[in-house]
Amino acid sequence: MSLVDSTSTTAGAPDPKDGPTPARRLPKAGLPLVLLAIAALILLLSIVAAVTGAEDLTSSGTIGAALALAIPIGMAGLGGLWAERAGVVNIGLEGMMILGTWGAGWAGYQWGPWTGVLVGTLMGAIGGLLHALATVTFGVDHIVSGVAINILGLGAAQFLSVIAFEGVPGGGESQSPPIADIAEISVPGLAGPLLDLQQKQIFLLSDLAGVVRGLATGVSLMTVVAILLVIGSYFVLWRTAFGLRLRSCGESPVAAESLGVNVYLMKYAAVIASGAFAGVGGAFLAIVAGNGYREGQTAGRGFIGLAAMIFGNWRPGGLAAGAGLFGYTDSLQLRRGPESVHALLLLAGVLLIAAAVFLVVRRRMVAALVTFVAGVLFLVWYALTDTVPEQFTTMTPYVTTLLVLALASQRLRMPAADGLPYRRGQGA
Amino acid sequence: MSVATAAPRVDLRRLGITIAAPTLAIVFSLLITALILISTGDPVMSTLDQVWAYGKQPRVIALTVNQATTYYLSALAVAIGFRMNLFNIGVDGQYRLAAFAAAVVGSSFELPKPLHLFVIVLVAMLVGAMWAGIAAVLKVTRGVSEVISTIMLNAIATALIAFMLREVAVEVAGSNNIGTKPIAESGALPGIPLIPESPLEVFGFIVVAALAGVAYTVVLGRTRFGFDLRATGHSESAAVASGVNVRRMVIVSMLLSGAVAGLVGMPQLLGGASRSYSLDFPAGLGFTGIAIALLGRNNALGMAFSALLFSFLDASSIILDINDISKEIVLIMQGTIVLSVVVAYELVRRYSIVAEQRRVSRQLAEEQASARPKEVST
Numbered sequence: 001m002s003l004v005d006s007t008s009t010t011a012g013a014p015d016p017k018d019g020p021t022p023a024r025r026l027p028k029a030g031l032p033l034v035l036l037a038i039a040a041l042i043l044l045l046s047i048v049a050a051v052t053g054a055e056d057l058t059s060s061g062t063i064g065a066a067l068a069l070a071i072p073i074g075m076a077g078l079g080g081l082w083a084e085r086a087g088v089v090n091i092g093l094e095g096m097m098i099l100g101t102w103g104a105g106w107a108g109y110q111w112g113p114w115t116g117v118l119v120g121t122l123m124g125a126i127g128g129l130l131h132a133l134a135t136v137t138f139g140v141d142h143i144v145s146g147v148a149i150n151i152l153g154l155g156a157a158q159f160l161s162v163i164a165f166e167g168v169p170g171g172g173e174s175q176s177p178p179i180a181d182i183a184e185i186s187v188p189g190l191a192g193p194l195l196d197l198q199q200k201q202i203f204l205l206s207d208l209a210g211v212v213r214g215l216a217t218g219v220s221l222m223t224v225v226a227i228l229l230v231i232g233s234y235f236v237l238w239r240t241a242f243g244l245r246l247r248s249c250g251e252s253p254v255a256a257e258s259l260g261v262n263v264y265l266m267k268y269a270a271v272i273a274s275g276a277f278a279g280v281g282g283a284f285l286a287i288v289a290g291n292g293y294r295e296g297q298t299a300g301r302g303f304i305g306l307a308a309m310i311f312g313n314w315r316p317g318g319l320a321a322g323a324g325l326f327g328y329t330d331s332l333q334l335r336r337g338p339e340s341v342h343a344l345l346l347l348a349g350v351l352l353i354a355a356a357v358f359l360v361v362r363r364r365m366v367a368a369l370v371t372f373v374a375g376v377l378f379l380v381w382y383a384l385t386d387t388v389p390e391q392f393t394t395m396t397p398y399v400t401t402l403l404v405l406a407l408a409s410q411r412l413r414m415p416a417a418d419g420l421p422y423r424r425g426q427g428a
Numbered sequence: 429m430s431v432a433t434a435a436p437r438v439d440l441r442r443l444g445i446t447i448a449a450p451t452l453a454i455v456f457s458l459l460i461t462a463l464i465l466i467s468t469g470d471p472v473m474s475t476l477d478q479v480w481a482y483g484k485q486p487r488v489i490a491l492t493v494n495q496a497t498t499y500y501l502s503a504l505a506v507a508i509g510f511r512m513n514l515f516n517i518g519v520d521g522q523y524r525l526a527a528f529a530a531a532v533v534g535s536s537f538e539l540p541k542p543l544h545l546f547v548i549v550l551v552a553m554l555v556g557a558m559w560a561g562i563a564a565v566l567k568v569t570r571g572v573s574e575v576i577s578t579i580m581l582n583a584i585a586t587a588l589i590a591f592m593l594r595e596v597a598v599e600v601a602g603s604n605n606i607g608t609k610p611i612a613e614s615g616a617l618p619g620i621p622l623i624p625e626s627p628l629e630v631f632g633f634i635v636v637a638a639l640a641g642v643a644y645t646v647v648l649g650r651t652r653f654g655f656d657l658r659a660t661g662h663s664e665s666a667a668v669a670s671g672v673n674v675r676r677m678v679i680v681s682m683l684l685s686g687a688v689a690g691l692v693g694m695p696q697l698l699g700g701a702s703r704s705y706s707l708d709f710p711a712g713l714g715f716t717g718i719a720i721a722l723l724g725r726n727n728a729l730g731m732a733f734s735a736l737l738f739s740f741l742d743a744s745s746i747i748l749d750i751n752d753i754s755k756e757i758v759l760i761m762q763g764t765i766v767l768s769v770v771v772a773y774e775l776v777r778r779y780s781i782v783a784e785q786r787r788v789s790r791q792l793a794e795e796q797a798s799a800r801p802k803e804v805s806t
Contacts, residue, residue: 091575130767139778140770143515144722148767151719155759162754163468300583303517307576391594395587398580405577406570 034317044347046207054336054343058207060198062331062340063214068289070327071226072097072298075281076305077312077319078233079124079274084314085237086270087250088135089419091146094302095153096127096275100282102157105176105293106164108286113182117222117283124279125272127153132271136264142419150302158295165293174295179287185224186217220288226280234316246270250415253422263422278302307401313412325404329397337393342385344396348403349378355407371407449776450723453769454737460764461757470753482747483740486626493622495739497634497695498710500732502717504644505689507726509574511648512661512681518563518578519689520714521585526556527693528589528608531705532596534697535609544614545698549636552690552697559585560686561679568675574682582714593707607706617698633695640688641728657681689714719766725773738762
């Protein structure tokens with residue numbers, strides 16, 4: 001099953017041999033370019049904040065919440081990355097995440113938060129093992145297995161929580177007793193001066209202070225660990241022989257086999273790791289974002305993590321950006337949502353019109369017209385209203401993801417053998 | 429050995445495979461369930477006995493059939509996508525939005541009965557198709573994976589319904605629930621007393637569900653369109669080579685899937701007691717539909733059996749709860765069935781391939797053996 005539609009890619013469809021960047025005409029997204037993009041985004045946000053008066057767009061509270069909301073999605077996305085880089089589609093991330101929340105709740109309230117993280121990770125890994133068993137050993141369709149694991153994970157967690165938490169003080173049929181918090185850390189000496197700066201309402205400077213303060217103060221240690229996991233995944237997958245072998249299984253398992261790679265082993269390792277990362281995401285939800293296991297805690301974040309990974313073009317940096325975008329738009333609804341999201345309409349309108357201009361330069365007139373009309377509609381909506389209805393704020397992250405994907409999707413390239421069955425010794 | 433004698437034997441074997449795999453899977457998941465029951469210290473046999481005794485009461489059978497009707501429609505919607513390798517996770521959002529729109533439109537006027545019903549169902553199908561169509565358009569014009577876009581559209585539908593429900597809602601009598609205005613009597617679909625001795629009637633919409641199943645089989649199996657659709661699902665490049673317009677097929681099949689998804693909420697809306705869309709309108713049917721379509725292997729009859737099985741298990745959770753056995757065991761059982769049925773199919777398929785290879789090689793060896801002496805003699 002192909003996750004990205006091949007029919008709509010343009011005639012110059014990227015050749016897998018060209019390496020990971022899909023569009024040759026665009027420069028590779030190196031560090032300078034990424035930093036430039038981030039700077040431009042902050043500048044844009046502070047302009048919008050100044051124009052609309054929606055200070056929460058760049059307040060440290062929003063940024064801090066965004067970071068915390070982005071982590072579980074990023075962890076699920078990382079799980080998706082490991083599995084799909086080895087050629088196994090993992091739609092069961094949601095179920096593995098649910099297992100992770102239960103594991104974290106069960107061990108967390110008894111033996112402390114870090115044991116909770118460990119057990120949550122292990123529970124996720126068990127889900128991954130099941131997926132690997134079904135897809136690699138038994139050759140089951142990856143989507144089918146994933147759907148089954150989602151049902152199983154949900155059922156198992158609910159079943160186990162009745163057994164483990166009912167009758168325990170502070171716990172119940174659908175929730176674990178509270179878990180102790182994981183320590184928060186701050187970069188020393190930053191909080192005070194940045195708060196002053198943020199409150200002075202100077203254009204750009206205060207916004208910048210808000211962003212830095214949100215990222216550098218009161219960050220849970222678990223968040224730091226999660227970010228290190230993303231960076232570590234990049235190094236393992238792209239800078240080690242093991243990672244090369246693992247990725248070769250996702251691009252061409254037959255070629256990998258002919259070079260002596262144990263494809264089954266690699267796929268097993270990748271899918272178990274995938275489940276473990278989803279478990280970390282679940283543990284984060286239970287311990288850091290929440291105060292213990294709660295039924296329905298994941299709320300589809302496993303699927304959204306998968307979306308973040310596709311959005312990020314099956315790359316760690318990209319998926320982090322996707323998770324960040326989702327976390328940011330999600331956090332806005334918590335911080336005077338109707339007003340902040342209303343300000344975002346202006347940003348969306350301006351960005352769409354900029355994209356339309358870009359498309360005109362590229363001589364893609366129809367696309368340009370559609371994009372332009374959409375942009376104008378957003379601006380009209382912004383101009384005619386003062387706030388956005390409360391319910392609309394909850395859909396912001398989803399609409400944003402959809403919009404961004406619609407603008408960027410054609411540049412994406414999934415691993416060539418992603419989701420395809422593979423049997424050892426049975427050639428192409 | 430001629431082809432004519434081989435064909436029926438192969439068919440028989442295929443039938444054996446088709447029946448063996450799900451049976452194996454159900455036995456396996458019963459085993460798992462038994463193991464779980466043992467590990468929690470519950471008596472296995474008496475629990476199963478009680479579930480069976482409860483499940484065969486006429487009222488419970490009617491309940492099971494009603495639930496299966498909605499499951500079946502949901503599975504059909506998912507299966508249309510599956511046959512063309514499209515994964516419509518968005519059935520959930522599509523049917524809820526469709527049911528909501530149909531409830532609003534249906535309650536705003538009165539018409540003679542058949543016409544009123546027809547309009548309500550038509551609105552539901554159109555809205556379902558439209559919501560699925562967004563994902564289809566994004567896919568063919570912008571290459572957005574339908575897996576992602578339909579997940580997003582589900583969440584957007586939830587927020588949209590919450591917003592619009594607040595705008596149009598009235599309080600449901602006797603509760604703090606809010607819902608749309610009830611549809612007038614002319615929009616009610618009478619039930620059918622299908623199950624003897626049951627105080628509960630079966631949704632009249634079961635007829636539509638059955639017809640949809642027949643239409644599904646005929647359109648996909650017996651028409652040019654169905655052939656193109658399945659061909660695209662099997663091999664897109666082959667379909668393109670034979671002149672299929674893949675983009676058009678994506679749009680049409682997604683619209684069809686969405687239109688059928690629009691029907692999912694109808695049994696409840698037209699046959700239920702309240703005839704309105706309220707906060708407690710059943711949700712999540714789209715996801716169950718995915719599991720049922722997978723279990724029924726996208727086959728109209730297979731999905732009907734799977735839908736009945738799933739809704740029977742759902743119903744049995746009530747008696748489990750009464751007996752103080754955690755009803756979540758039903759979810760574990762459902763998940764295990766889905767997973768083990770596909771594993772069973774795969775194992776049986778591999779076995780039959782190996783058996784076929786052995787048979788052919790044996791035949792070749794025999795032919796060679798009988799050919800050799802001739803060579804020597806000449």
